[in-house]
Amino acid sequence: MFNRRWLLVVIGVLGLVGWVLAKDAVEITFWHAFGGARTAIIERMVEDFNYTHPGIHVSVEFKGSYRDTLNAAILAAQQGNPPHVVQIFEVGTQLAIDSGIFVPIQDLVTEDELMPEDFIEGVADYYKIGGKFYSVPWNSSNPVLYYNKDIFEKAGLDPNKPPRTFADLLAYSERIISSGAAKIALSAALHSWYFEQWMAAMDELLVNNNNGRTGRATESFLDSLAAKTIVDWWGKMARKGYWAYTGKLEDWDGAEGLFVSGQAAMLLESTSEVAYLRKVFGEKGIGLGVAPFPYPAKYIDGTPTKAPVGFVVGGASLWITKDHPPEELQAAAEFVLWMSNVENTIRWHKLTGYFPVRKKAVEVLEFEHWFDKYPEYAVAFEQLLSSKSTYATRGALTGAFLEIRTIIEQAIEKVIAGRATVDQALAEAKRKADAAIKRYNASVGAG
Numbered sequence: 001m002f003n004r005r006w007l008l009v010v011i012g013v014l015g016l017v018g019w020v021l022a023k024d025a026v027e028i029t030f031w032h033a034f035g036g037a038r039t040a041i042i043e044r045m046v047e048d049f050n051y052t053h054p055g056i057h058v059s060v061e062f063k064g065s066y067r068d069t070l071n072a073a074i075l076a077a078q079q080g081n082p083p084h085v086v087q088i089f090e091v092g093t094q095l096a097i098d099s100g101i102f103v104p105i106q107d108l109v110t111e112d113e114l115m116p117e118d119f120i121e122g123v124a125d126y127y128k129i130g131g132k133f134y135s136v137p138w139n140s141s142n143p144v145l146y147y148n149k150d151i152f153e154k155a156g157l158d159p160n161k162p163p164r165t166f167a168d169l170l171a172y173s174e175r176i177i178s179s180g181a182a183k184i185a186l187s188a189a190l191h192s193w194y195f196e197q198w199m200a201a202m203d204e205l206l207v208n209n210n211n212g213r214t215g216r217a218t219e220s221f222l223d224s225l226a227a228k229t230i231v232d233w234w235g236k237m238a239r240k241g242y243w244a245y246t247g248k249l250e251d252w253d254g255a256e257g258l259f260v261s262g263q264a265a266m267l268l269e270s271t272s273e274v275a276y277l278r279k280v281f282g283e284k285g286i287g288l289g290v291a292p293f294p295y296p297a298k299y300i301d302g303t304p305t306k307a308p309v310g311f312v313v314g315g316a317s318l319w320i321t322k323d324h325p326p327e328e329l330q331a332a333a334e335f336v337l338w339m340s341n342v343e344n345t346i347r348w349h350k351l352t353g354y355f356p357v358r359k360k361a362v363e364v365l366e367f368e369h370w371f372d373k374y375p376e377y378a379v380a381f382e383q384l385l386s387s388k389s390t391y392a393t394r395g396a397l398t399g400a401f402l403e404i405r406t407i408i409e410q411a412i413e414k415v416i417a418g419r420a421t422v423d424q425a426l427a428e429a430k431r432k433a434d435a436a437i438k439r440y441n442a443s444v445g446a447g
Contacts, residue, residue, distance in 0.1 A: 024055075025054065025055055025056055025057040026055060026056050026057070026327050026328055026331040027057050027059065027328075028056065028057070028058055028059070028084035028085065028328055028331050028332050028335060029058070029059045029060075029061065029083040029084050029085070030046065030058050030059070030060045030061070030083065030084065030085040030086075030087075030335070031060075031061050031062075031063045031069055031072065031073060031083040031085070031086050031087065032060065032061075032062060032063065032069065032086075032087040033062070033063060033064065033065055033066045033068070033069040033087050033089070033316065034062065034087075035062055037276065038352065039062050041348070041351050041352070042060060043060060045339065045344065045347075045348075046058050046060045049335060049338055049339070053334070053335075053338070055331075056331045056334065056335065058085075058335055061083075066087075066088070066089035066092065066316065067402060069086065069087060069088070070086070070088050070089070070092045070095065070096065073086040073088075073101070073321065074099050074101060077099070077101035077321060077323075082101060082321040082323070083321065084320060084321060084324060084328060084329075084331075084332040084335075085318055085319070085320055085321075085332050085335060085336060086102075086318070086319045086321065087138065087139075087316045087317075087318055087319075088135065088316055088317060088318075088319050089314075089315070089316045090126060090127075090312075090313065090314055090315060090316060090317070090395060091395075091396075091401040091402065091405065092401070092402070093126075093127070093129065093134070093135075093317075093397060094212065094397045094398055094399045094401065095399045095401070095402070096134070096135070096319055097129065097134055098399050098444045101321050101322065101323075102134065102135075102319045102320060102321055102322060103320055103321070103322040103329065104132055104133065104134040104135075105133055105134065105135055105136050105319075105320060105333065105336065106132050106133050106134075108320065108329060108330070108332075108333040109333050109337065113333075113337055114133065114136070114337070115358075116128070116133055118358045118359050118360055119137055119357055119358060119359070120355070120356075120357060120358070120359055120362065120384070120385070121385075121389060122140075122310075122313050122384040122385070122387055122389075122393075123137045123140050123313050123355065123357045123384075124137075125313075125389050125393070125394045125395075126312065126313045126394055126395045127317055129397070134319065135317035135318055135319040135320075136317055136318045136336050136337070136339075136340045137315075137317045137340065137357045138315070138316060138317050138318050138339060138340055138348075138357070139272065139315040139316050139348070139352070139354045140313050140314070140315040140354055140355040140357050141270040141271045141272045141313070141314045141315045141353075141354055141355060141380065142197075142270070142271055142293065142311050142313065142314065142355075142380040142383050142384050143193065143194060143197050143268060143269065143270055143271075143293045143311070143314070143380075144268075144269065144270070144271050144274075144290055144291065144292065144293055144379055144380045144383070145162060145163070145266060145267070145268060145289075145290070145291040145292070145293060145294055146259065146266065146267040146268075146269055146273070146277055146288065146289065146290055146291075147159075147162055147265060147266045147267070147288075147289040147291065148182070148259070148262065148264075148265050148266070148281075148286060148287070148288070148289070149286070149287030149288065149289050150286050150287055151176065151181045151182045151262075151265040152176075152181075152265065152289070154179065154181035154182075155172075155175050155176045155179040155181035155182075155265070156175065156179060157172060157175060157176070159287060159289060162289055162291035163266075163291075163294055164291075164292070164294055164295070165294055165295060165296065165297040166233045166294065166295070166296045166297065166298075167297065167298070168294065169185075169186065169237070169242075169266075169294050170233075170236065170237070170240075170242070172185065172266075173185030173186060173237065173240070173242035173243075173266075174240075174242070176242075176265045177240075177241065177242060181265065182262070182263065182264060182265040183263050183264075184242075184243075184244045184258055184263050184264035184265070185237075185242040185243065185264070185265050185266060186237065186242055186243045186244075186264065186265070186266045186267070186268070187243075187244055187245070187255045187256075187258040187259045187263075187264035187266070187267045187268075188243065188245065188255055188267065188268035188269070189245060189249075189250055189251050189252050189254070189255040189268075190245045190248075190249050190250070190251070190409055190412060190413060191249070191250050191252075191405075191409065192404070192405035192406075192408040192409050193314060193405075194268060195227075195230055195231075195408050195412070196312060196395075196396070197293060197311050197312060197314075198226075198230045198295065198296055198307075199226055199227065199230070199392065200309070200310060200311055200312045200392045200393045200395070201293075201295040201296070201305075201307040201308045201309060201310065201311060202226045202229075202295075202296060202299075202305040202306055202307045202309065202392075203306045203307075203309040203310075203388075203390055203392045203393070204221070204224060204226035204227075204392055205221055205391060205392055205396070206220065206221060206222075206392075206396040206404075207219065207220050207221065207396050207397075207398055207437070208220075208221070210391040211391045211392060211394065211395065211396040211397065212396055212397035212398050213391050213394060213397060214391075216398075216441060216446050217396065217397065217398040217437055218434075218437060218438070218441065219430075219434045219437065220404065220429075220430055220433040220434055220437065221430075222407075222408065222411070222426050222429045222430040222433055223423075223426045223427050223429070223430040225299050225300065225301065226296075226299065226305070227426055228300050228422050228423065228426060229296050229298075229299045229300040229305075230296065231411065231412055231415055231422050231425065231426060232300050232422045233296065234412055234415070234416065235412075235415040235416055235422060238415075238416035239416070239418075244258060244264065246258075249406070249409045249410075249413070250409070252269070255267065255268075255269070256269060256273065256277075260277070260280055262286075268293070270314060270315075270353075271353045271354065271355070271377075271379070271380030271381075272315070272352050272353050272354045273353060274290060274352075274353030274376050274377055274380075275350070275351060275352050275353045276353075278374075278376060288376070290375075290376040290379045290380075291379065292308075292379060292380075292382075292383050293308075293311060293380075293383065295307040295308040309387070309388050309390060309392065309393060310384075310386070310387025310388050310389075310390070310392075310393035311383060311384065311387055311393065312392075312393055312394070312395040313355075313384065313395065315354060315355075318336045318339060318340070320332045320333060320336060340357070340358070341358075342358055342360045342361045342364065345357055345358045345361040346361050346364055346365060349361070349365070349377070350370075350377075353376075353377060353380075355380070355381055355384065356381070362381075398437055398440070399440045399441070399444065400433070400436040400437045400439070400440040403433075403436040403440075404433045404436060404437075407429050407432045407433050407436065408429060408433075410429075411425040411426055411428065411429035412425070
């Protein structure tokens with residue numbers, strides 16, 4: 001009885017302490033752009049943080065697409081009520097810096113806390129701007145080719161030899177369609193991200209001033225031979241009936257649905273889908289192939305390209321907004337560092353397929369023989385590690401990137417619909433993109 005009485009007292013005291021700590025916890029908010037299963041993963045991670053950090057309480061909220069999340073954060077800041085932490089996609093980097101609503105992470109934490117040298121090179125190359133990390137890399141990816149091994153076998157193709165080049169994709173597609181193995185050869189969202197990746201693969205710049213890395217970009221290269229090579233191939237795939245999309249720009253889910261349903265033999269997508277696709281194909285008993293992202297080996301005029309030089313890291317990073325009390329800024333920094341630490345980097349990679357962005361996380365995964373057991377996860381990661389560091393593969397910086405993406409997608413749409421030739425569509429795209437860059441630069445006093 002004595003021990004039981006004291007146990008109840010101890011439990012009561014601990015409960016009171018927990019209540020007091022929770023009541024006095026520093027409140028911060030985290031906005032992200034992930035729906036579906038990833039929402040549940042993020043919410044669980046936030047719960048774990050709150051449990052292990054009783055002095056801080058994080059409220060998490062899904063804010064829609066990457067574009068929606070960035071725009072919502074800027075609007076909230078203008079209204080005087082910004083969230084503390086925001087997930088922002090890579091092409092929003094220059095806009096986020098110019099918005100003036102964020103504080104660089106390296107202004108809040110020490111080098112020992114951030115461990116910038118521990119980020120793998122491809123990721124660090126993108127997010128280190130002017131020698132400084134403004135945000136913490138979190139969900140990073142590359143595009144890969146997924147393919148249905150069963151359909152390949154039906155078409156008489158070797159399931160262990162996926163296509164590597166644009167020419168290969170055309171040849172494989174012809175075989176798949178002519179054999180009747182699938183209704184669609186290739187499914188992919190009509191998205192500028194692929195265009196950007198192929199430009200980088202050829203070591204071609206998207207904008208001037210070394211992709212905006214050595215000076216603010218003032219013009220685009222959307223009418224270059226490289227750009228024409230990509231759009232010409234895309235148009236051929238569409239006209240021959242080999243490539244299909246839902247008719248809606250940037251429809252990731254629709255493109256993936258065509259592949260998962262078995263209508264399409266191949267899919268261009270992010271490595272972040274590898275966990276989901278492994279699960280779905282495994283449940284169906286269908287062989288899933290994961291291969292490096294195909295590339296243009298020749299320009300439209302027949303001369304060889306430099307491809308594959310490398311690819312640009314995609315995904316997003318975590319940013320902290322300014323103008324909060326010091327204790328809230330410190331709490332936000334602690335949360336961001338926790339989300340990107342070695343343990344959580346490994347967990348995030350295994351549950352999604354996004355890169356393990358820290359070198360120490362890679363060492364742990366290799367010690368566990370993770371990539372040997374699950375080689376699908378290694379494809380995009382090895383692709384990133386083999387990429388050469390150039391201004392093209394580091395990715396372009398421009399505050400007008402969101403508008404430029406839409407301009408590129410609309411140009412491709414005109415070509416595949418037969419409303420414009422490749423030259424016409426890209427000449428117009430360049431005029432529009434250059435005007436967008438000029439407007440943006442003027443809006444931030446950099447005209």
